[in-house]
Amino acid sequence: MTNEKLTQLKSEVKAELTKNILPFWSTKMVDEANGGFYGRIDGKGTLYPQAEKGCIMNARILWTFASAYRVLRNPEYLKYASRAKDYLLQNFIDNEYKGVYWLLDYKGNVANSRKQIYAQGFAIYGLTEYYRAVEDEESLQNAIEIYNQIEKYSFDKELLGYFEAFTREWGELEDIRLSERDANEKKTMNTHLHVLEAYTNLYRVWKDDGLKKQLRSLIEVFADKIVNRQTFHLNLFFD
Secondary structure (H helix, E strand, O other): OOHHHHHHHHHHHHHHHHHHHHHHHHHHOEOOOOOOEOOOEOOOOOEOOOOOEEHHHHHHHHHHHHHHHHHHOOHHHHHHHHHHHHHHHHHHEOOOOOOEOOEEOOOOOEEEOOEEHHHHHHHHHHHHHHHHHHOOHHHHHHHHHHHHHHHHHHEOOOOOOEOOEEOOOOOOOOOOOOOOOOOOOOEEHHHHHHHHHHHHHHHHHOOOHHHHHHHHHHHHHHHHHHEOOOOOOEOOEEO
């Protein structure tokens, strides 16, 4: 691809981001009545203000606006990143058992208290990106605390990798699936992928030797277990 084509592509992507994607969330999805962001809008633009609010969505909004601010330095983006960060820390964090809840009702009350490792990873991802943008120490310390909980409860010290989900108190769950389409197995590619990206972003800002070791272990699990060496696609579910 020529430099001219790359410049054109960059311009088009930036325009899509700043004129369509980010304004969609900032103009349609901010919940002024109950805090944070609305949990659902359909493809026809119908808003469901009493829909439940998921940790994954909130953490992704946090990462997106924090990253946009870090790169583009538009103060409007920081405003929405800060809104997502504050809502996550005030509502999704479990102050008693640590980690983040899976789901809240539209008012911010806990609707599903399970500790899905997928969600823990995304919380780290969003909080560390916010730290990268503004060096907010509260965000970094909460990200480190969530990392410690993942390592304490989810990491398989014998066979490596990470178990999928737990109760609020970090006990065993009979059904650990994200949806009915999933297999009810102990370990998944999806969770390992998102723990990998979360730990990578955390290591960018926190050069901890233990984290470095676990990050290397994760990469080796991907190379040795998750990548299918015959077809070179990713296997999804594991015992």
